[in-house]
Amino acid sequence: MSRLSDHTARRGCAVVLAVMTLSACQTDALVVDADDPCGASALQGYIGQPETEVPRPADTPVRVISPGMAVTMDYLEKRLNIHVDEVGVVTALRCG
Numbered sequence: 424m425s426r427l428s429d430h431t432a433r434r435g436c437a438v439v440l441a442v443m444t445l446s447a448c449q450t451d452a453l454v455v456d457a458d459d460p461c462g463a464s465a466l467q468g469y470i471g472q473p474e475t476e477v478p479r480p481a482d483t484p485v486r487v488i489s490p491g492m493a494v495t496m497d498y499l500e501k502r503l504n505i506h507v508d509e510v511g512v513v514t515a516l517r518c519g
Contacts, residue, residue: 461503461518470514474507477516 459465461483469477479485484502488494490509498519506515 459518460500463503463516463518466503466516469516472513474505474511474513477505477513479503 462480466477474487480503482501484499485505486494486502487505487507489507489511500518502519504515504517504519505513506517508514
């Protein structure tokens, strides 16, 4: 084997090892799919709980919407909208 191809093979192995190592460090994240880009379906169990109990993924914008609150009509598919009642209890979780 030539010196160049040996170096290339070692480099390839190092890259594969690094990727495998980093994938093992993945934290417990919400599984997000194309039909549920903000992960709201995985959070439906928080309905009836205080809004402060709902986990907020680091890469997901969150908007808490209270009754009578003015909100913009812009739709951001990855944004999690947490609808709450007058005392801050979750009534709905939706993307948008």
